[in-house]
Amino acid sequence: MNTTDQCSYMTHGAVMPFCKGCGHSNILKKLNDALGLLQLDPHDVCLVTDIGCIGLADALFDKVHTVHTTHGRSTGFATGIAVADKVLASGKLKTIVLIGDGGSMIGLLHIVNAALMNVDVTVIVANNFLFGMTGGQTSSLTPEHFNTITSPFGSMNPSLDICQIADASKAGFIARKTATDKDLTETISEAITFNGFAIVEVLELCTEHGTKRNEIKGNMLAKMAEDEGHEIGVIKNSHARPEFSKKYETDVHSHKGDIKPHKYISPQFNHDLRSPNEIIISGSAGERVQSTAAMFTEAALMCGLHVTQKNDNPVTQGSGFSLSEVIISPQEINFTGVSSADYVVVVSENGLKEIQGQDIFNRINEKTIFIIDETLTIEKKGLNLVVLPLRRLCGSDKAAVGAFDYVIRKFEPFPHEPFKQLLAKRFGEYGKIFKEEFYNLF
Amino acid sequence: MIFIAAAKTKRKSFFIQTILSNFVKLVLHYYYGITMNSQNQKLALRSGNQMTAEGAIKAGCKFFAGYPITPASGIYKGLIDLLPLNNGIAISSPDEISALAYCVGASMRGVKAMTATSGPGWALMIETVQYALITETPVVISVVQRLGPCTGGATQGAQGDILITEFATSGGYTIPVLYPSTAKECYELTIEAFNWAEKYRTPVVLLSDKEIGMTTESVDYNKLKISAPEHRHLISENDADFSEWKMYGFDSPGMIAKFAPVGSKVKVTATGSAHNTKGSLKKNDPETLAVLKHLEDKIRAHKDEMSLVKEDHEEGADTLIISFGITARTMKDSVANLRKQGCKVSSLTIYCMFPVPEKAILKAAIGCKNIFIAEENFSGQYRMIIAPLLKNYNVYGINKLGTMITPNEITERIMKL
Numbered sequence: 001m002n003t004t005d006q007c008s009y010m011t012h013g014a015v016m017p018f019c020k021g022c023g024h025s026n027i028l029k030k031l032n033d034a035l036g037l038l039q040l041d042p043h044d045v046c047l048v049t050d051i052g053c054i055g056l057a058d059a060l061f062d063k064v065h066t067v068h069t070t071h072g073r074s075t076g077f078a079t080g081i082a083v084a085d086k087v088l089a090s091g092k093l094k095t096i097v098l099i100g101d102g103g104s105m106i107g108l109l110h111i112v113n114a115a116l117m118n119v120d121v122t123v124i125v126a127n128n129f130l131f132g133m134t135g136g137q138t139s140s141l142t143p144e145h146f147n148t149i150t151s152p153f154g155s156m157n158p159s160l161d162i163c164q165i166a167d168a169s170k171a172g173f174i175a176r177k178t179a180t181d182k183d184l185t186e187t188i189s190e191a192i193t194f195n196g197f198a199i200v201e202v203l204e205l206c207t208e209h210g211t212k213r214n215e216i217k218g219n220m221l222a223k224m225a226e227d228e229g230h231e232i233g234v235i236k237n238s239h240a241r242p243e244f245s246k247k248y249e250t251d252v253h254s255h256k257g258d259i260k261p262h263k264y265i266s267p268q269f270n271h272d273l274r275s276p277n278e279i280i281i282s283g284s285a286g287e288r289v290q291s292t293a294a295m296f297t298e299a300a301l302m303c304g305l306h307v308t309q310k311n312d313n314p315v316t317q318g319s320g321f322s323l324s325e326v327i328i329s330p331q332e333i334n335f336t337g338v339s340s341a342d343y344v345v346v347v348s349e350n351g352l353k354e355i356q357g358q359d360i361f362n363r364i365n366e367k368t369i370f371i372i373d374e375t376l377t378i379e380k381k382g383l384n385l386v387v388l389p390l391r392r393l394c395g396s397d398k399a400a401v402g403a404f405d406y407v408i409r410k411f412e413p414f415p416h417e418p419f420k421q422l423l424a425k426r427f428g429e430y431g432k433i434f435k436e437e438f439y440n441l442f
Numbered sequence: 443m444i445f446i447a448a449a450k451t452k453r454k455s456f457f458i459q460t461i462l463s464n465f466v467k468l469v470l471h472y473y474y475g476i477t478m479n480s481q482n483q484k485l486a487l488r489s490g491n492q493m494t495a496e497g498a499i500k501a502g503c504k505f506f507a508g509y510p511i512t513p514a515s516g517i518y519k520g521l522i523d524l525l526p527l528n529n530g531i532a533i534s535s536p537d538e539i540s541a542l543a544y545c546v547g548a549s550m551r552g553v554k555a556m557t558a559t560s561g562p563g564w565a566l567m568i569e570t571v572q573y574a575l576i577t578e579t580p581v582v583i584s585v586v587q588r589l590g591p592c593t594g595g596a597t598q599g600a601q602g603d604i605l606i607t608e609f610a611t612s613g614g615y616t617i618p619v620l621y622p623s624t625a626k627e628c629y630e631l632t633i634e635a636f637n638w639a640e641k642y643r644t645p646v647v648l649l650s651d652k653e654i655g656m657t658t659e660s661v662d663y664n665k666l667k668i669s670a671p672e673h674r675h676l677i678s679e680n681d682a683d684f685s686e687w688k689m690y691g692f693d694s695p696g697m698i699a700k701f702a703p704v705g706s707k708v709k710v711t712a713t714g715s716a717h718n719t720k721g722s723l724k725k726n727d728p729e730t731l732a733v734l735k736h737l738e739d740k741i742r743a744h745k746d747e748m749s750l751v752k753e754d755h756e757e758g759a760d761t762l763i764i765s766f767g768i769t770a771r772t773m774k775d776s777v778a779n780l781r782k783q784g785c786k787v788s789s790l791t792i793y794c795m796f797p798v799p800e801k802a803i804l805k806a807a808i809g810c811k812n813i814f815i816a817e818e819n820f821s822g823q824y825r826m827i828i829a830p831l832l833k834n835y836n837v838y839g840i841n842k843l844g845t846m847i848t849p850n851e852i853t854e855r856i857m858k859l
């Protein structure tokens with residue numbers, strides 16, 4: 001076995017910056033031994049350290065890559081490093097997080113998600129039951145009744161079992177050890193070797209704040225954990241789940257051929273439009289308002305027109321109204337809102353309510369044509385109203401389709417052919433999409 | 443008729459154009475409304491968000507981590523589809539803090555990375571943005587603005603995150619902020635954002651807004667102005683300058699040190715704490731203070747090359763309108779209206795919000811008396827920034843909350859003067 005002297009990843013003769021008797025010194029020595037045991041090339045090791053006394057470790061390891069992060073986020077940064085390394089780079093990097101009990105709670109989500117992803121990251125939680133660096137405050141991993149400066153009568157809450165959290169997050173390797181365990185080196189090296197997410201919680205003592213306020217010694221830590229109902233030892237070592245990059249390869253990367261790149265349009269139709277046409281169509285969610293507006297703009301694009309389409313709907317996309325503002329223009333379009341509509345199309349009750357709510361009558365002119373379904377009534381006088389049996393002849397799900405078809409055929413902003421082609425592609429033979437009567441409406 | 447059938451199915455139209463006589467073309471046009479004159483156009487209906495995703499691919503982005511938020515989710519979806527096709531990876535993160543931490547981690551490993559969010563997500567990312575800044579790690583964050591404060595209006599546009607994106611660092615460091623105003627510019631400026639991130643080793647914000655991000659419009663791909671992607675300048679132990687190289691070293695204000703990825707043969711020391719040129723934590727140390735200052739100096743030194751604006755100057759104009767993003771489009775329509783009515787006005791569209799393109803603004807102002815700054819927020823955020831530059835002018839704001847400023851609103855405000 002390599003000793004620290006033979007293969008050290010730490011600065012030669014480094015002085016531990018910790019208080020006398022602090023568990024951190026022991027944990028770092030064991031980590032150094034574990035790296036030596038595995039004989040890892042230092043360039044293939046990245047130590048990601050969190051905030052707190054344990055986070056001072058980066059300055060001690062001068063051979064390996066060190067990334068000292070923000071509080072609690074170390075596992076998040078480590079996840080990005082590990083994913084990029086395994087999927088996009090050499091895939092040889094061993095990413096190890098050193099985090100305290102405080103940091104592990106503020107960054108719990110990063111630990112949970114790293115475990116769920118099963119990224120090749122090893123998280124070592126140095127748990128001394130309190131925030132040491134800031135003066136010994138209580139943390140979420142402080143056991144019930146444990147005395148800290150912010151729990152002078154004993155901590156009120158039970159401590160979080162982070163190993164159980166890791167288990168619930170489907171981590172493959174989970175261990176809870178104490179800093180003085182003889183086999184800590186082996187457990188850490190097993191965790192590092194584990195191809196996937198591994199967590200080792202190491203129970204230890206803060207001699208500055210922990211032992212002064214509590215009757216506790218290093219050999220009582222295992223018992224203390226058990227009293228809290230926390231299991232000790234290697235709790236889980238299972239390779240049942242593939243490491244993230246393997247899973248990515250089978251679940252995503254192998255499917256990339258199924259992703260269809262979008263098509264470009266080279267306009268093949270002509271148009272005689274001289275000035276912009278602005279259209280507002282309003283209807284109900286799920287009745288193809290926005291998707292038909294998109295077909296209309298695509299047809300306009302096939303004629304070489306400039307287009308914009310701006311959609312609006314409630315945050316719950318499948319309910320209530322659905323609205324599109326469409327502009328087609330022979331020139332480039334700047335302002336994308338409809339300020340003086342040429343057409344206002346309303347195909348359902350929800351749609352009517354919405355345009356009245358949006359104060360539509362301030363966005364029309366004396367020439368605006370209102371196309372509304374026969375089931376709807378607009379109180380306002382003096383509108384150029386076209387009332388059509390859209391819902392009856394086209395179906396509620398295609399009333400918007402019929403309305404656009406009507407606009408193109410009746411007012412000819414551009415040739416009907418491209419829209420017809422798109423409809424046929426989407427719904428089958430053009431002549432059979434609507435009830436026969438609809439085609440004779442003109 | 444064979445030719446017509448082929449044209450209708452849109453296949454081989456370029457071929458047809460070369461062989462058909464003008465006579466046949468005329469017949470096609472007359473009877474079928476088919477035009478053969480647009481062969482040089484490559485059109486698609488795209489949203490700003492989709493173009494941002496495509497621009498990222500062009501820029502060489504290989505890693506995206508996303509958390510859904512309206513109106514930025516289109517970028518997330520776009521890159522989930524595009525990255526696997528382009529030797530990259532896009533992953534889902536459990537929150538915005540993770541999203542950016544994943545990206546910064548990936549970038550430290552040496553790949554170009556990006557995330558996208560809106561105001562509420564940006565608020566959560568601020569600590570990690572500062573981490574990228576102090577560790578000089580390139581990363582691009584697209585912030586697609588929506589109505590604030592707080593959750594505000596998810597499906598309503600706004601330009602209210604100008605100050606919170608820029609002034610997100612303790613110490614007030616300049617985060618480069620680019621702001622496109624069309625889907626096409628989303629593509630172009632996304633590439634620029636990546637290039638700046640690499641060149642200056644900094645986080646770069648690509649600001650947009652709901653209206654630009656989610657509105658679809660016609661884009662002619664043949665008209666895209668594509669900057670060459672900037673590659674990351676990596677240090678290698680075989681480089682001639684390796685012996686003097688330091689990860690955060692510099693010998694002039696504008697110098698940006700070569701980058702070493704974690705996992706390479708060059709050891710990386712990175713920290714979010716104040717550090718010396720080697721990356722070691724040092725307190726009350728002149729070198730450390732010099733590194734902190736250099737973080738700002740390196741951006742200021744390149745300010746002029748980062749000045750991206752579009753000036754529409756009219757001879758003899760005494761009025762200048764300044765705008766950006768969605769409101770810059772409104773401004774263009776208003777300028778056309780005003781000129782039709784005989785008003786002499788110039789306009790300036792700002793693409794690089796920060797560092798502030800001071801010289802370009804002052805140049806555009808020459809000869810003017812009145813300067814209007816139009817933006818969709820109530821307090822005039824960018825006006826506050828540039829007003830001190832414009833002490834010799836009458837500066838007015840055109841502001842609005844909740845919906846887009848309309849061309850008429852700008853026109854009327856200026857006519858009222």
Ligand code: SF4
Nearest residue numbers: 019022053132206207
């Ligand atoms: S304060 Fe506590 S945790 Fe920090 S070094 Fe001292 S003993 Fe260790």
Ligand SMILES: [Mg+2]
Nearest residue numbers: 100101130132
């Ligand atoms: Mg602690």
